[in-house]
Amino acid sequence: MKVVTSIAELQSLIATLRAEGQTIGLVPTMGALHEGHASLVRRSVAENDTTIVSIFLNPTQFNDPKDLERYPRTLDSDCALLNECGAQIAFAPTPLEVYPEPDTRTFSYPPTDSVMEGARRPGHFNGVCQIVSKLFMYTQPDRAYFGEKDYQQIAVIKAMVQDYRNGRHDDILIAGKPADTSWAQTLTIVPCPVIREDNGLARSSRNTLLTPEEHDIAPHIYRILQESKTQGLSVDDTCQWAIDQINAIPGLEVEYYSIVDGDTLADVHSWDEAESIVGCITVYCGHTPIRLIDHTRYK
Numbered sequence: 001m002k003v004v005t006s007i008a009e010l011q012s013l014i015a016t017l018r019a020e021g022q023t024i025g026l027v028p029t030m031g032a033l034h035e036g037h038a039s040l041v042r043r044s045v046a047e048n049d050t051t052i053v054s055i056f057l058n059p060t061q062f063n064d065p066k067d068l069e070r071y072p073r074t075l076d077s078d079c080a081l082l083n084e085c086g087a088q089i090a091f092a093p094t095p096l097e098v099y100p101e102p103d104t105r106t107f108s109y110p111p112t113d114s115v116m117e118g119a120r121r122p123g124h125f126n127g128v129c130q131i132v133s134k135l136f137m138y139t140q141p142d143r144a145y146f147g148e149k150d151y152q153q154i155a156v157i158k159a160m161v162q163d164y165r166n167g168r169h170d171d172i173l174i175a176g177k178p179a180d181t182s183w184a185q186t187l188t189i190v191p192c193p194v195i196r197e198d199n200g201l202a203r204s205s206r207n208t209l210l211t212p213e214e215h216d217i218a219p220h221i222y223r224i225l226q227e228s229k230t231q232g233l234s235v236d237d238t239c240q241w242a243i244d245q246i247n248a249i250p251g252l253e254v255e256y257y258s259i260v261d262g263d264t265l266a267d268v269h270s271w272d273e274a275e276s277i278v279g280c281i282t283v284y285c286g287h288t289p290i291r292l293i294d295h296t297r298y299k
């Protein structure tokens, strides 16, 4: 596997691959890779001629500097895992390479990006769209793979791709040339299922920050979400039931639980209101505390 840090080198490699008629799969990551990421990379390797995995801890999506500071950084073991999974290129640029000047572009897709995480982490999804759109411009992928663990993120990225497909144009330079947004016409976003530990805890880079005691209580979150499906309650009562059950466990505190339309992410109040219904949760775990997110599908 080749490790590339410059955009110009990445783009020259991609030009060669394209000239050979190769298809390109992109797996965007922030590093601290685990089995969840490995499943995305393996799928991309199976479905594309070349798989590029970006490893970039994107500063513009962190609204809390402490969160960015304590985010795990494990480049050597990340590259070893990617090698094992069969990725051909790891792209690990510096912040200065990606943001030679501040990115002032704005992205807004309400309600998808304004509810839940969007309401609690101002600027977070704007930062996600800034980096993901740049990665698409660098790599012009055929397919891009994202974990469903960040359920809302996938919905926001799909809205952003649609925006470019409808003609959004960014007046920025990528490696000295005007941004090429033609990827939007053919790119497929591939959502991949959550990978869980045996006890049900969703795999996350943040799990390494949990103490052993916190690691033992965190799986109650998904267990309770699953149990909420069999209570026979209305949408609003199901939501409150899950919140009360989780808050009753010492060390866990729900920040929000929202039961939403699985496509638009708008709140629903009846089980008949949408074809797809998903519950999205954020819970503070332990003393630090570590913020854990998860979701479950009701229909």
Ligand code: PAF
Binding pocket: 028, 029, 030, 056, 058, 061, 128, 131, 132, 150, 153
């Ligand atoms: O999900 C993540 O790890 C990040 O939000 C992403 C998509 C790599 C953008 O920085």
